[in-house]
Amino acid sequence: MSFRFHQYQVVGRALPTPTNESPKIYRMKLWATNEVRAKSKFWYFLRKLKKVKKSHGQMLAINEIFEKKPTTIKNFGIWVRYQSRTGYHNMYKEYRDVTLNGAVEQMYDEMASRHRVRFPCIQIIKTATVPVALCKRENTKQFHDSKIKFPLTYRKIRPPTRKLKTTYKASRPNTFV
Amino acid sequence: MPFRRYVEIGRVALVNYGPQYGKLVVIVDVIDQNRALVDSPTIVRTQINFKRLSLTDIKIDISRNPPKKDLKAAIEKADVYNKWDSSSWGRKLIVQKRRAALNDFDRFKVMVAKIKRSSLIRKELSKLRKTQKA
Numbered sequence: 001m002s003f004r005f006h007q008y009q010v011v012g013r014a015l016p017t018p019t020n021e022s023p024k025i026y027r028m029k030l031w032a033t034n035e036v037r038a039k040s041k042f043w044y045f046l047r048k049l050k051k052v053k054k055s056h057g058q059m060l061a062i063n064e065i066f067e068k069k070p071t072t073i074k075n076f077g078i079w080v081r082y083q084s085r086t087g088y089h090n091m092y093k094e095y096r097d098v099t100l101n102g103a104v105e106q107m108y109d110e111m112a113s114r115h116r117v118r119f120p121c122i123q124i125i126k127t128a129t130v131p132v133a134l135c136k137r138e139n140t141k142q143f144h145d146s147k148i149k150f151p152l153t154y155r156k157i158r159p160p161t162r163k164l165k166t167t168y169k170a171s172r173p174n175t176f177v
Numbered sequence: 178m179p180f181r182r183y184v185e186i187g188r189v190a191l192v193n194y195g196p197q198y199g200k201l202v203v204i205v206d207v208i209d210q211n212r213a214l215v216d217s218p219t220i221v222r223t224q225i226n227f228k229r230l231s232l233t234d235i236k237i238d239i240s241r242n243p244p245k246k247d248l249k250a251a252i253e254k255a256d257v258y259n260k261w262d263s264s265s266w267g268r269k270l271i272v273q274k275r276r277a278a279l280n281d282f283d284r285f286k287v288m289v290a291k292i293k294r295s296s297l298i299r300k301e302l303s304k305l306r307k308t309q310k311a
Contacts, residue, residue, distance in 0.1 A: 125277065148184075160194055
């Protein structure tokens with residue numbers, strides 16, 4: 001599974017000066033498509049929070065964070081601050097996925113489709129793995145059933161490889177199972 | 178017509194698209210409307226879209242998210258692979274595989290066998306026609 005967004009842990013601080021021998025070290029977890037963008041985003045956020053810029057700061061570490069258990073399904077809650085055409089808003093969204101990167105990718109896709117908000121206008125405030133009892137959205141809660149059972153209605157059958165695709169078929173397809 | 182094959186925990190499905198094409202997998206958990214967690218003794222537990230699965234009639238008895246060895250034991254107990262190979266769908270797939278693996282000599286042998294078979298049938302048919310005419 002290749003993700004568009006990778007999660008990075010970025011650690012940086014201001015450069016030491018004669019007045020401040022050991023400046024405070026700041027660590028951030030953020031999502032970006034690659035390491036270079038992650039470092040850039042780090043300075044973007046840090047500038048907004050502290051009086052430090054890339055020009056007088058130093059990057060101490062950048063590590064990619066991988067999912068601990070990609071074989072279990074989790075409910076992810078994502079708190080988002082986004083810029084719409086009229087102003088800034090906060091949102092809380094829930095996703096069911098196997099990895100946090102997958103959930104974040106779902107979030108970006110959903111924000112783009114439902115609210116026409118693109119990547120630069122979205123800030124992830126917080127993410128958390130939400131236990132089943134604390135999920136808020138009906139959309140995720142409907143899958144919290146250990147005896148879940150539903151049929152697959154309207155099955156479009158497709159060829160097993162793109163190579164076997166044809167424009168015309170000899171007979172009409174059967175979409176029942 | 179009611180639905181007979183449901184997406185449920187323990188449903189055996191055939192992967193019909195992608196790198197795992199042709200494998201029998203068991204639905205171990207449902208992620209959301211479009212995706213399920215599937216597992217099989219030969220693969221790592223992964224998520225897969227329902228579009229890539231063809232549900233079968235076989236269902237095994239497992240709890241949600243079982244450990245791998247429980248899954249293996251349940252598959253053994255339900256005798257999934259034998260049931261599959263003896264089902265009509267499974268048998269058709271075996272024949273398809275055999276036909277795809279024929280070499281030129283095998284195809285020649287098949288042609289000869291088909292000619293022999295059809296000539297026997299035609300002989301019997303002509304005999305019946307003669308007795309009918311008479």
